[in-house]
Every structure is written in C-alpha cells, then in structure tokens.
Amino acid sequence: MKIKAQVSMVLNLDKCLGCHTCSITCKNTWTNREGAEYMYFNNVETRPGVGYPRNWEDQEKWKGGWTLDNSGKLALSTGSKTNRLMKLFFHPEQPELKDYFEPWTYDYETLIHGGRKNNQPVARPRSLVTKQKMEVTWGPNWDDDLAGGQHARSDVNLTKMGQDIVFDYEEVFMRYLPRLCNHCLNPACVAACPSGAIYKRDEDGVVLVSQDVCRGWRHCVPSCPYKKIFYNWETNKAEKCVFCYPRLENGLPQICAETCVGRMRYVGVVFYDMDKVEAMAATKNEQDIYENTLDLILDPHDPEVIKAARAEGISEAWIKAAQKSPVYKLVKEWGVALPLHPEYRTLPMVWYVPPLSPILQRVTSDVYLPDAHEMRVPVQYLANLFTAGNTEILARTLQRVLDMREYMRRRETGDGPIEHKVDLTEDQMYGMYKLLALSKYNDRFVIPSDVKVSREGRLEMQHNRGFACPTGGCQ
Amino acid sequence: MNLFLWGALPYIAFTFLIVGTLVRFFYFERNWTTKSSEFLEKKQLRIANPLFHFGLLCVIGGHVVGVLIPKTWTAAIGINDHLYHEGALYMGAVAGIIFIVGFLLLMKRRFTVPAMKVNTSGLDKWLYLFLTLAIFSGMAGTLLNASGFFDYRVSIGPWFRSLLSFMPDPSLMEGVPFMFKFHMLAWMVVAIIFPFSRLVHCLSVPLNYLTRPFIVYRKRDEK
Numbered sequence: 204m205k206i207k208a209q210v211s212m213v214l215n216l217d218k219c220l221g222c223h224t225c226s227i228t229c230k231n232t233w234t235n236r237e238g239a240e241y242m243y244f245n246n247v248e249t250r251p252g253v254g255y256p257r258n259w260e261d262q263e264k265w266k267g268g269w270t271l272d273n274s275g276k277l278a279l280s281t282g283s284k285t286n287r288l289m290k291l292f293f294h295p296e297q298p299e300l301k302d303y304f305e306p307w308t309y310d311y312e313t314l315i316h317g318g319r320k321n322n323q324p325v326a327r328p329r330s331l332v333t334k335q336k337m338e339v340t341w342g343p344n345w346d347d348d349l350a351g352g353q354h355a356r357s358d359v360n361l362t363k364m365g366q367d368i369v370f371d372y373e374e375v376f377m378r379y380l381p382r383l384c385n386h387c388l389n390p391a392c393v394a395a396c397p398s399g400a401i402y403k404r405d406e407d408g409v410v411l412v413s414q415d416v417c418r419g420w421r422h423c424v425p426s427c428p429y430k431k432i433f434y435n436w437e438t439n440k441a442e443k444c445v446f447c448y449p450r451l452e453n454g455l456p457q458i459c460a461e462t463c464v465g466r467m468r469y470v471g472v473v474f475y476d477m478d479k480v481e482a483m484a485a486t487k488n489e490q491d492i493y494e495n496t497l498d499l500i501l502d503p504h505d506p507e508v509i510k511a512a513r514a515e516g517i518s519e520a521w522i523k524a525a526q527k528s529p530v531y532k533l534v535k536e537w538g539v540a541l542p543l544h545p546e547y548r549t550l551p552m553v554w555y556v557p558p559l560s561p562i563l564q565r566v567t568s569d570v571y572l573p574d575a576h577e578m579r580v581p582v583q584y585l586a587n588l589f590t591a592g593n594t595e596i597l598a599r600t601l602q603r604v605l606d607m608r609e610y611m612r613r614r615e616t617g618d619g620p621i622e623h624k625v626d627l628t629e630d631q632m633y634g635m636y637k638l639l640a641l642s643k644y645n646d647r648f649v650i651p652s653d654v655k656v657s658r659e660g661r662l663e664m665q666h667n668r669g670f671a672c673p674t675g676g677c678q
Numbered sequence: 679m680n681l682f683l684w685g686a687l688p689y690i691a692f693t694f695l696i697v698g699t700l701v702r703f704f705y706f707e708r709n710w711t712t713k714s715s716e717f718l719e720k721k722q723l724r725i726a727n728p729l730f731h732f733g734l735l736c737v738i739g740g741h742v743v744g745v746l747i748p749k750t751w752t753a754a755i756g757i758n759d760h761l762y763h764e765g766a767l768y769m770g771a772v773a774g775i776i777f778i779v780g781f782l783l784l785m786k787r788r789f790t791v792p793a794m795k796v797n798t799s800g801l802d803k804w805l806y807l808f809l810t811l812a813i814f815s816g817m818a819g820t821l822l823n824a825s826g827f828f829d830y831r832v833s834i835g836p837w838f839r840s841l842l843s844f845m846p847d848p849s850l851m852e853g854v855p856f857m858f859k860f861h862m863l864a865w866m867v868v869a870i871i872f873p874f875s876r877l878v879h880c881l882s883v884p885l886n887y888l889t890r891p892f893i894v895y896r897k898r899d900e901k
Contacts, residue, residue, distance in 0.1 A: 284888050291884075292727045299720050300793070332718070333792050394892035397884030402896040418882045419711035436718055436796060439711040480893075 205477040206501065206511045208521050209388070209408035209552050210451060210470065210650070211530045212460065213540045214381055215639055216558040217604065218467035221348070221379035223247050225459035225468075229383075232458050233445070238437025240306035240331045243343060244444035245383040245459045251358035251584070252346045254382075256302040259430040260359040260544065266296045267428030268391050268547030269484065277485045277548065279395055281426050288397065296425035300436070304342045306331040332436065350377035360587035376580045378558050380588070383459065384431040384444035385543065385551030386410050388475060388499070389484040392443070395426035401441070407472075408552065409446045417441050428547040454652025466642040471528030471649045472521060473535075473552075474501045474512060480550065489546040490593040496542065496550050500535050503528070524651035529638055530554070537627060537635055539603050541589035541596075556639070557585050557600055572609055575601040599626070607632040607639070683863070684848035688841050691869040698873025699881070712879040718793040726787060730780025736773035737816075740766065745838050749831045763826040774817045781813060805868070805875045812864035819857040828855055834862070 229245040248254040262268060266280040281287055281296060309326035317324040330337040346354040355361065386403075390410050393401045400416035401423055403409070412423075412432070417440040423432040424441065432443045447457035455461065460468035476499055483495040501508045503525035512522055525531065533540040533556065540554035560580040562573035575598040576582055586597040606625045610632040613619060620629075627635070638646055702710065716723050744766060752762055785806065788794050823830075837850035851859070872878065 288884070288887065292731045293724050294716065295724075297716055297720070300717055332796055335792060389893065393894055396894075397887040398882065399884075399887070399890060399894050402894040405895050405897045415707040415710075417711070418879060418884070419714045420884065421714055421716065434714075434717045436715075438709070439713045439797075 204511050206474050206508065206515050206517065207408065207477045208406065208512075208517055208525065209386070209473050209475055210446065211386070211408075211473050211528075211534070211552040211554070212383075212457070213469040213530050213533045213554045213556065215465075215467040215469070215556040216378060216380070217556060217639070218465040218642075219247070219379045219381060219558070220465050221247055221249065222464050223344070224462050224464050225381055226343075228458045228462040229444075232447070234442075237331075238435040239433070239442065241300060241303045242433040242435075242442065244431070244433075245381065246343065247379050247381045249344070249347050249350050250378050250380050250588075251350055251355040251361050251376075253354050253357055254380075255343065256298050256430050257341075258357060258359065259428075262428060262547070264296070265298070265425050265428070265430070267426060267430070268549055269389070269394075270548070271485060271487070275485065275487065277389075277481065279391060279426060280428075281395065281422070287395070287422060290422070291397070291420055294421060294425060297421055297434075298424060298430065300332065301341075304345070305337060307337055307339060307342075348377070351375055360584055363587050363592070364581070364583050374579075376560060376584075378560070378580060380543075380555075381459075382429065382431070382543070383553060384410060384446070385429060385549065385553040386444075386446055387552060388480050388496075388550035389548065390427075391547070391549050392423035392427040392432050395422040396420070397422055401432075401443075404448070407448075407451065409448050409451070410443070411445055411448070412441050412443055414438075414440055414442075428544065428549060429551075451650060452652065454650050456648040456650060460648065466647065469529040469533060469638070469647050471530035472525040472651065473528060473531050474503055474508060474517075474525050475499045476501060484548045484550055486548075489548075489591040490596075492545040492548060492550075493542060493590055493593075493596065496545065497535055497538070499550070500531070502535075503531065518651070520651040524649050527649045529647060529649060532634065532638065537603060537631055539600055539635065541600060543589060544591070545589075546591035555589060556604065557589055557597060559601060559604060572605050575605065603627060604635075604639070607635045611636050611640075680848050680851065684837065684851040685846045687863075687866055688846070691866040692841075694870040695872050699878060702873050702878060710878055710882070711876070712882070713797065713876040715788075715794060715797040718797060719787060719791045722783065722787040722791070726780055726783035728780075729776060730784055733773055733775075733777025733780050737770075737777050740770050740773060744831065745835050748835070748839070759826075759829070762831075767820065767824060767826075770820050774820065778813060778817060781809075785810075801871070801875055805871050805877070808864055808867045808871060812861065812868055815857055815861040815864055819855070819861055822857055823855070828858070830854075830858060834858060 225245050226243055226247055230243060233244055234240070234242040243255060246255045254260065258264065259267075262280065266282075268280055269277050270280045272278040279287070282290070307328045307330050310329055311326050314324050314326050328337055328339050329335065349355065386409055388408070390401070390403065393403060393410060396417075397420045398416055398418045400413045400418070402411060402413065404411060419434070419439045419441070421434050421441060424430070424434055432441050434440075435442050447455075447459075450457060450461075456468070456470045460470050479499055483492070483499055486492045486495045503509070503512075503522060509522055512525075530540075534554050540556050542551045542554055545551070558580065560578045562577055562579070578601070582594045582598050582601070583592070585601075586592050586594045590596045603626055606621060606627065609621055610625075610629065613621065625632075637643075757765075788798060788806070833850050833854050837847060840847040840850065851862075868877075
C-alpha cells in the first residue's frame with residue numbers, strides 16, 4: 204500500500220443555478236490574457252446540450268481517455284507511444300479554435316470617435332485573435348438555457364439512449380453541469396505528453412503543466428477526454444486549470460468554489476492507494492469502474508491507513524483534514540457523489556451529486572417525494588453522464604438524497620421513521636442534511652495549509668501568473 | 679575575405695548556434711516551443727507538414743553522408759564515384775522535391791491564411807527568407823551539377839570536416855561554384871538565427887517518451 208493525498212472537489216448539482224459566477228471569477232483570475240481568451244478552465248454547460256468545446260464527449264471523434272487493448276491492458280485511445288510520435292507533425296484529433304469559439308471584442312471606439320454621421324454608430328465585433336472584423340456565429344454558452352432543438356439533440360448522452368427522444372413540452376428537462384479539470388488519478392493528458400511537462404503533484408495530486416518544459420507538441424489536448432487542456436496560441440504552450448494551487452497552499456478553496464453562489468462546491472482531502480490505480484482504471488466492465496474507484500479511496504480513520512500515511516511523510520495536518528473531509532463523506536461514506544464519465548478510465552477526482560428533479564406530470568400520485576425513476580430528468584440520461592450507463596447505481600444514489608429529504612421532513616412533522624428500507628443511518632442522513640442543505644463554509648472547505656513555501660517573488664508574478672513570459676528571462 | 683568567409687564566419691555561426699542555444703535553454707526555456715499552429719489552421723497542415731518534415735529528415739541524411747563521411751570510406755565499401763554521384767543525384771533530387779513541395783505548401787499556408795498572421799513574428803519572416811535561400815541554393819547547386827563536373831566531396835566535405843577538427847583550411851573552398859558557396863553562406867546565417875528562432879524545437883525530439891512511465895509525479899519546488 205502506497206498512500207497518496209489528493210485534493211478533491213464535489214459539486215452538488217442539485218443546487219447549481221447556472222449563474223456562471225464560477226466561470227467568471229476563474230476567467231478573471233487565470234485566463235484574461237492574450238492567447239487565453241478562448242479558455243474557460245471552468246465552464247458551466249446546459250444539459251442536454253453540446254457543451255464546450257462542441258461535442259467534447261464524442262470520443263469517436265476526439266479519441267480522448269483510455270481504452271483497453273486486446274490483452275486487457277490500459278492504452279491511450281489516441282494510439283501507442285510510437286504511433287503518436289508519428290503524429291507530432293499533424294495530430295488528426297486535435298481540436299481547432301473554431302471547436303471552442305473565436306473570441307471577440309467590439310469596436311467601442313467608433314461609438315465615441317466615429318465622427319458625425321447620419322446613422323447611429325455601431326460597435327462591430329472584432330476578433331481577438333486576428334484583430335479583423337468578424338461575424339459572430341458561436342460563443343461561450345451559445346446554447347445556454349436552450350436544452351432543446353438541434354444542440355440538445357446532438358448531445359452524445361442522449362443519442363446513446365437509443366430510443367427516439369421526443370422533446371415534448373411536458374417531457375423536456377434541463378440541468379446545469381459545471382466542469383473543470385478533474386485532476387484525475389490516471390490522467391490521460393499526463394500520459395500523452397511527449398515532453399513529460401505535465402505532472403501530478405506529489406503532495407496534493409494537482410495536475411499541472413510545467414510552462415518551462417512544455418514544447419507545444421499538444422498531444423495532451425486531444426488526449427484529455429474532458430477537453431480541459433488548452434493550447435495557448437500566443438505562448439504556444441499548453442495550459443489547464445491549476446486547481447488554484449496558490450490558494451490551496453494557503454488553505455483557501457479554489458476561486459470557483461469560494462465564489463459559488465449556490466454554495467454547492469465542497470473541497471477536501473482524500474487518501475488513495477497509488478499501487479492499485481492502474482489495475483482499477485483497467486477494470487474490464489466500464490460500469491464497475493466507479494465502484495472500484497471507491498475501493499481506492501482509503502478510510503482516514505483506519506489506524507493502518509494513518510500509519511501508512513505517516514510512513515509516506517504525510518503530515519498530521521493533512522491526516523486531520525482527511526478525517527474531516529467533506530469529500531470523503533460525500534463520495535465514500537454516503538456514496539452520493541459520482542464521477543463524470545467514469546468510462547474514460549482516467550479516474551476523475553471531481554465528483555458530482557446527481558440532481559433531483561420535479562416529478563413528471565404524467566405520473567399521477569400524491570406522494571411528497573417521487574421515486575428516482577419518476578423524475579423529470581431521465582435516469583438513463585444521468586447514468587450516461589455519471590455511471591457509464593448503469594441506471595441502478597444512479598437510482599440508488601438519487602434515492603439516498605431523497606431519503607435524506609424524507610428523513611428531515613419526518614423529523615419535523617413527527618411522522619415517524621421512513622417506512623421503506625434506507626441505506627444510511629439517521630446520523631448519516633442528518634450529517635448529509637447539514638453538509639448539503641446548510642452548507643457552512645467551514646464544513647464545505649477543509650483544506651490543510653502547512654506548506655513551507657517562501658512567498659518571496661510571488662508578487663512580481665502577479666501580472667503574468669506564471670504562464671506568459673512577456674519580457675523573457677522567466678525561470 | 680576568403681579567410682573570413684571560410685575560416686572565421688563558420689565559427690561565428692557555430693558559436694551562435696551552440697552558445698545561443700544553451701543560453702536560451704537555461705535562461706529562456708519558457709519560450710522554447712515548436713510554435714505549432716495546428717490550432718489555428720488544420721486542413722492545409724495535414725499534407726504539408728508531414729511532407730516537409732519527412733523531406734527534411736531525408737535531406738539531413740543525405741548531407742550527413744555527403745559531407746561528414748570521407749570519400750575514402752565509401753570507396754572502401756566499393757562505391758565508386760560514378761555510382762555515388764548517380765545515387766546522390768537521384769535520391770537527393772527526390773528528397774529535395776518532397777522537401778521543397780512541403781516547404782512551399784507551408785509557406786503558402788503561412789502567408790495566405792489570415793489567422794496565421796498571429797503565429798508569424800518578424801524573426802520568423804527573416805528565418806523563412808534565409809531558409810528559402812538555403813533550400814533553393816542547395817537544390818539549384820545539385821541540379822546545376824547534374825553532370826558531376828564538380829566534386830564537393832573533395833572540397834566542401836573536407837573543408838567542413840577541417841572546421842570540425844579546429845584546423846580550418848579555407849583554401850579548400852577555392853574553385854567551388856558560386857551556388858555552393860551561396861549555400862554555405864545561407865546555412866551560416868540560418869545557424870546564427872537558430873537559437874533565437876522556433877527552429878530550436880528540432881532539439882526537443884521527445885525520444886525519452888518511449889521509455890518513461892505514463893504517469894509523472896513531481897514534488898513541489900520548495901523555492
């Protein structure tokens with residue numbers, strides 16, 4: 204057993220209101236510079252929909268993530284190492300700018316300095332890449348809040364459902380899906396990087412791109428199945444979500460989590476067994492990957508685990524944080540948080556509590572809470588997102604959250620205990636209520652800060668944030 | 679003048695090439711990159727870029743054989759002058775044509791696709807100018823010398839090797855046809871530009887990728 208610590212995040216989709224505050228604060232912090240205009244380290248997608256970049260889930264096209272080869276071993280979907288070195292000169296699966304959107308601004312100057320004219324002055328759109336006038340035909344969240352029509356129809360998770368999907372008025376559904384880098388345990392981007400520039404940080408599992416070592420071979424971009432590595436057209440290097448590591452090092456949550464208006468993001472530490480990662484990612488049946496990933500995550504109260512953690516040099520502060528971790532509770536103890544697309548075999552460490560939704564009108568009943576299968580968002584659709592299509596696990600997960608609600612209602616009304624069989628104890632359900640419903644700051648974020656990093660010289664990096672090197676000579 | 683061109687300038691070029699590259703690597707690694715533009719334009723790159731790089735590898739191979747390997751060695755394994763020249767001419771012409779076609783397609787792409795402007799710096803333009811001169815003078819020299827009247831293996835080859843052994847012999851360059859001399863000057867300028875340009879990416883061929891484990895872990899810099 205070789206224990207590693209991982210900073211991990213849970214997003215409670217039940218409470219996401221699609222306000223994009225996370226995207227905006229993230230953008231203002233990290234990607235409002237030349238070459239990065241089109242990047243959203245964090246974005247919020249309307250589902251069903253195509254997402255960002257367009258149809259990123261269509262792995263037939265992008266070949267992201269891992270597959271099993273004939274002998275059952277893990278292999279990158281983009282091809283073997285030698286195979287991919289042949290693609291250095293041209294990578295057929297690399298997305299282009301237009302797969303995201305061409306960033307633009309407006310000629311605001313003409314409004315002020317346009318001179319005297321017969322017509323109202325107009326601020327025309329101008330590309331932030333070519334600086335030429337352009338026609339805006341696609342942009343970030345172009346299909347925001349639509350969840351219907353052609354964009355929704357080409358959602359891979361819907362087409363996978365097979366049956367004819369009818370967007371009847373009484374059957375349409377819509378949910379938000381905030382996405383960021385998953386800081387996977389088995390990251391395909393790291394494996395695909397020819398230069399070895401991308402690495403998983405030993406101390407906290409944050410996946411980072413060394414801006415010095417990156418050579419711009421850009422193999423990480425197609426290999427990440429979540430399309431969360433971006434190519435900077437100005438510096439010609441790869442960039443990605445850094446999990447706000449400077450904040451983490453100071454015991455603060457990521458800016459997206461900190462500013463989340465719905466208070467639906469949870470950040471904490473989990474311990475996992477590094478020796479088993481490869482075997483679990485190579486699980487034969489893709490529907491079993493989720494439960495095998497849970498086996499990787501170790502109980503931080505187990506004396507054996509604590510001993511092994513100390514042997515690895517993990518500090519007491521981290522062990523304590525792991526024991527109080529909201530992520531551990533949601534993911535492992537209560538089992539209400541699921542990974543996004545576990546079938547990509549990267550073992551993502553950003554988790555989602557699947558959303559409840561209102562009861563379907565056509566189900567005529569007078570129950571207070573519907574069954575998971577009677578809800579508006581089809582269980583199969585959510586299962587395609589979070590459990591590689593396994594509706595049983597998904598329904599079970601939703602049921603636990605429903606049970607918690609029913610428990611809390613009965614607690615208030617004095618109706619006695621829940622009549623059907625429940626998976627969790629009353630204490631656990633009350634704990635879940637406190638974490639999911641009350642969601643206090645100190646319960647949501649349990650981040651140890653015991654780093655001995657000198658902050659000298661950090662201030663001068665404030666302008667370029669360690670990415671760009673405008674004057675050269677950065678080391 | 680001859681002494682400067684064939685005895686000093688090559689060393690100036692080598693110094694830029696080596697020292698400049700080392701300085702760039704150790705002090706300016708953050709901007710060491712392939713400067714790939716596939717993100718901005720993909721369709722034309724599909725054919726042009728592999729063609730160019732494949733042609734380039736062939737041409738480099740040809741130069742290694744023609745310039746670095748002494749005539750006596752090839753003669754020792756039974757390749758006479760005629761055979762050598764025929765082989766070098768035909769293989770060189772094929773490689774050169776692949777290389778030049780790839781290069782021209784890339785240049786067409788670079789200077790006609792609007793989005794490519796953002797990927798083309800002023801230095802890039804100088805680089806392309808001197809690359810063009812080097813490539814076309816090399817090709818022209820080979821074709822003009824199709825009859826084989828001029829043997830670069832008794833002039834340019836030994837001269838280049840005399841540079842490498844730090845006993846430069848500029849007299850070997852006397853009587854070399856103009857096109858070949860021009861080719862020499864062109865590569866020296868390219869060598870001087872090399873460390874400042876995107877060309878450095880040729881030193882980053884990621885061969886150790888083949889042997890390293892998939893997942894990389896790294897400790898935090900405690901700086």
